[in-house]
Amino acid sequence: MRGRFSQAWSDVLRGSAFPHEGQAFLEQVFSADVFRPRPDHGGREERFALTYERLRHINDRVREAGSTVPLVQDRERLFPLLAWSAVADPALFYAMFLHHCMTTGAVLEFGAGREDLADVLEELAATERVGALLMTELGHGNSNASVRTVAEYDADREEFVLRTPEPAAVKFPPAVAAEGVPRLAVVLAQLVVDGAECGEFCFLVPLRDADGPLPGVGVRPLQPSPWLPLDGAVVSFDGVRIPYRFWLRDNAVLTADGGFTDPFGSPAIRARRTLSLIRFAWEAAVVGLAATAGASAAVAVRHAHRRRTGGRFAAGRPVIRYRNQQRALFGALSGAYVARLVAAATAGPEAPALTPRSVRTTFLMKVVTDRIAERVSARARTASGALGFLAANRFLDYQGFAHSLNAAAADNQMLLLDGAQALLAGTAYTPPADEAPAAGDRDLLDPATWETLAAVRERILHQELADGLRKATGSGLAPFDAWNGLYDLAERLAETHAARLVLGTVREAVREVAGSDPVTGPEAAGILRDLLALHALEELAGHDGWYLAEGLLDADEVRGIPALLDRLCERLEPYAEELAEALGVPYPLVGAPIAGEDYVGGLAGTAPSSGTA
Template sequence: MFSADVFRSRADGEGTGSERFALTYERLRHVNGLVRDGSPLVRDRERLFPLLAWSAVADPALFYAMFLHHCMTTGAVLEFGAGREDLADVLEELAATERVGALLMTELGHGNSNASVRTVAEYDAARGEFVLRTPEPAAVKFPPAVAAEGVPRLAVVLAQLVVDGAECGEFCFLVPLRDADGPLPGVDVRPLRPTPVLPLDAAAVSFDGVRIPYRFWLRDNASLTADGGFSDPFGSPAVRARRTLSLIRFAWEAAVVGLAATAGASAAVAVRHAHRRRTGGRFAADLPVIRYRNQQRALFGALSGAYVAQLVAVATATPEAPALTPQAVRTTFLMKVVTDRIAERVSARARTASGALGFLAANRFLDYQGFAHSLNAAAADNQMLLLDGAQALLAGTAYTPPADEAPAAGSRDLLDPAVWEALAAVRERTLHRELADGLREASEEGLSPFDAWNGLYDRAERLAETHAARLVLGVLREAVEGVAGSDPVTGPEAAAVLRDLLALHALEQLAEHDGWYLAEGLLDADEVRSVPALLDRLCERLEPYAEELAEALGVPYALVGAPIADEDYVGALTGTA
């Protein structure tokens, strides 16, 4: 599928502007044509997630097009139009990519918040239709990727439903935006200047009296009577908005998969290259750079992060869709934040460790780092997700703070995965108590909810970050235990290597907060001082396995197309191979 000519690397950086956008959608249709079997791909998770992973490695812009089309657009039809035969033709059209799906949620004047959407879909009872309009410049949909010419588009548009002058809540509507000849009547698509970080056909979109058939209202369990009476079992616009925005969970899962794949590609390419890149140092001549401890700290740290991201992706993007519970939703969006940060750090380390060649576009580190950077604000801003998570934890929504059971300072092994998890648990419990105390004190002082939270957002972020870190460390512990028990002969040795690799991630995280742990008496001075030496010892033990660990990530080097991943990277870059 991915060895077709459409994925061949272009010498000119795959073109610019309209040519680059056209290539993205050509690739989308190519992949879609080979996997199409009549069933929505978003329901076939065992095929969907590998396809998203390979798409991200091949072309991050293709990944965006894939998940917007299959997860968000088709997903919205299936989620909010479940069981409706009158939408069968829409699903067939999307399955054939006769129209490419898009998602129009965020608005220019409201940042990354979907809580105050002002785009209006007003019900016209006389004609049984909705009239979609953008009431003010701030309500312009911004910045959906729908500007490419010649590509028919069907969008899921988030709008405020208005019935008989009353706002009834935010709903999704299916809106044909453009055909092969351009935007449809009443739809204004203004292309934005392409960003160098990620080549997407971004646009600002507004509506002026666009008529939407009744059946294109993705009404979920809400309804309208013939005379225009509105009914919603959820009872309030606020609850309806939360239900509608639950659609974003498809994006979180997809993001975790794509980010883990690009982190793996970055780490594997850099580690592979470091075994072949030779340097003449002051104290030794003609050594591969992987022999240098500072390179090992950077590259093995990247490799560790890539493995952590892969383990998180496996735990998050499971073959069976998770239950739509508050805890499952919260865990999924926090794993998006965690994986995004890991992937950005891994690609940056891999790029830096590769020297001047790391900055060549052909070697893909900039593509992958830009991809991770772009996802900081995509599918809900990371900071907003952390604050939402913290508020839910504080409210006790499907959550109880972990027990305070860390072993005493100086009496434990910092390479033990159970110790990593226990220390994170104590930090989480402490931060939870401090945040709760801070809010109680603010309430006693008579502060408004805004003023109370406004002085505590930093603590809230730290709580959510620590909660997410503890969950990840639990995944790592289970992975090591699983490998240890997998085979009585090879399992223990393999588990020891995996533990050493994952310990790099855990100890670096610990070192980021060692001052806090020291102040709380959870680490002693000797333990804090021991961490750099522990990291060096881990690197020394991992060096014999490093290239094998990189290969075990299963990165398709031919698809990455990075010359420095070639055995003869000099020949690959000079055309003499």
């Protein structure tokens, strides 16, 4: 359904990293039979084999298209492929970003300019081996700060000996258990030279060939999660010898006699440098989550226009006419738009400079988008009634994907606390100025008001956290005890900082649409603002007691938010399908029967179930 405003909305959602000319390539890649929706994937090994067959298919099409650089460096092609992969199969998304972003990314990041790794890059580009990332360890949760896997340098043979010194140090839970899939892993290990620990480095380690794990590599398969069917495993090493060239040494140096030097000067700084690799995962996560949020919202909104109700007051009306459904569905649609705007701002065509601010912003956007995607898929599923729980309609797939990313690419709570500590330390950060909107001047439908209120909250929380830490340390508390009583406040500070950045992105999107066309732009921007206001007002309502206590909102404003949400829903109803279609969801790839015009016939077996209009 293309309407008067679809193009303007689609353009702002697409962002500069998703060029229009790439659409035909995506359709060509994902129209292959290997991507035919399969609600029943068969047994575990068949499911794993399908994931890696799909990965190889994408890689083959990219190479046939004449790509001359690794996909991780071709961001205008990488991000759309990741987005469609997530919609097609969240497990494929994981395989894609681990192979291209984390494995190839590690070789390029820490082996830059090294001709002796050219064959490795070619193997990965051809999918002769599938890449994997082995960072976290079973006994250390999601923290990479205390990795105990050891890579000890053997100066006589100019090799490294990789071993797992204790059960707690087994790598957990990398997706490397699938039979018949040759694997090349990036393994994070503690470098030991002449008995001394020299810091955490990445090493390239062949794990298995088509016949199984290689000598010295232990792979114990784990039961796949029903939320995300990956071939997870516990991996251990027993004297695995690694050629010197497979050490991704970055700018560190080992001399022929075993002397070690590292320009970073300390193992702690080296660890931070090595872990900077994870930023590739944050960007990928934002893109994938935004794509599945969009698919969830669009399918549910489309279905709600066709699903008829037997309600006592107006039997036969589509459920989209009901205000409670509108609040759920338009709220989901609003969240999906916000997630897509965040993705467009985060995953641009040019990689951002690696600065403390850019790194912090990227990982906070991962947290924000994950929470939005989880909420959107849950709302879309619930609003779709019993059919929402049907696996073929994909809501459970997408909700499980968002669940899984709570802890993947660093745990969300840990990222919030890291962000708060950096904000408090003033690392590339200055708290917002004290500029609260005056009483009577507030327009709760003005994006500038949303951003200003978030900025005031951020400034106050920052001051509270600074005062609390100063008081705690002043009373003689050790750092752990001082922070231990402030973690909740710290999380709220990081959440509010992230929310302010998101609202700035939202405000800019409305401004961009307003200027997109002199005739239709202002009206298109007004509709977009109404949609995004649902997200902003729900965020505001979540803290309305705080705003009321601080005098930033009055009682009438707080009491009036539900009625304001209803008025927005009423204004948005005529445009709901057009707003959903502007998300550009590839419905055949989703394969949800309820997205079809005749979903009853599709599910009853009396009509084709194509998931298309």
